[in-house]
Amino acid sequence: MRLALWTALRTLRHRLGALLITVLAVALATATALVVPMVTRQVERGAQDxxxxxxxLVTAPGSGTQAVMSTLFYLDVPIGNMPHRVYQDxxxxxxxxxxxxxxLGDNFAGFxxxxxxxxFFDQRLKPTLPPYFRLAQGRVFTREHDAVIGARVARDAALQVGRTFTGAHGVETGPHEDDAGHRQPYTVTGVLAPTGGPIDRAVLTSIDTVWEVHGAQAAQAQAVTAVLYSAENLAGIYTAAQRVNASKxxxxxxxxxxxxxxxxxLMQGQAAYAGLSVLVLGIAALTVALSVYTSSLERQRTVALLRALGAGRGAVSTLVLLETGLTVTAGVLLGLALALLASRVGGSVLGAQLGFTLAPPVLTWALASRALLLIPLGLLTAVPHAIQSSRTSPLKHLS
Structure with a gap:
């Protein structure tokens, strides 16, 4: 066995170019099969966190998905406003x-x-836990046009406590025709500690400020985009939901x-992608089979020499299987590393676009087993060549 391993390593070293191509093909196939499911799970976990x-969440009637995306993640246009009495009730x-x-409805530099x-600053994951949103600097707004900014706003806009800025109408960056009422500057009174969530790129101010900016000082003109509601118990939450949904x-x-x-x-999309992954891994297995066939042609003289020196058929078969196993294993391990790296980089880029931090990628056994199946599959493709090599006559290639 030790002799076979030594011979396999020497043979692979002499076939370094072909070896690298095969390892890279297996690695790319492995990474391709794993990256999308891993990034998808990162997004799921990040959004839930x-x-x-x-x-x-209570909003104007419309799409629930749009409501969540617009008011919790700031990734869509708000559905509309509700009468102020909904909040009061x-x-x-x-x-x-x-x-x-x-x-909602205004922005500062796209935030x-x-x-x-x-x-807002008293919200907690559990009643016994401290507030979820904490100030890293300064204080909560107390007057109109005071503002508490998220960590990313402070970083990207180079703002700190005491600095001022001017908002603009609309949820997107850029001047608007009716921005005259938005020229009164906001003063930064506090900076939130990073949460990894959408609030990191938000500017928080008093709702009276928003009403004043939009000329809605009168009570009948005041409206809210959404209400974040929490009750003393789960039954209270469902009671509130039923009451809200009973209204128009x-x-x-x-x-x-x-x-x-x-x-x-997403699961339906992942099922389709899983089928594509099987196809990609199948192509990788064919690449391994082609590599085994090519190497068997180059290995004939080595095999003949081993047989002439007294090596049995079992040793020759072991040599072929060892070469294949080492090649596929190296490709799969490299592919797993590439998948983790690509998922981490992709998650960082995607998280920056979505506005919240994605959890580090996790390579579960269920995902890794897809790639690890390539090892026995590669060995299976090498079996016919291993049998053929063991039956090769040494006289045929040493004469």
């Missing part, structure tokens, strides 16, 4: 722990300006249900 602090509902209004109240002015959305629906759609 970013929204886990919110129990119930929720706040006064028995069993309410917290009702936090949101008013959404979110009008809310001080209750608003709808209640459970972010978890939206994620579940999105996950079902």
């Amino acid at each position: 970013a929204a886990q602090v919110f129990d119930l 929720l706040r006064q509902l028995p069993g309410t722990r917290r009702a936090v209004p949101l008013a 959404p300006i979110v009008g809310t109240t001080a209750a 002015d608003a709808m209640a959305v459970f972010p978890g249900q939206v994620f579940a629906q999105a996950r079902e759609a």
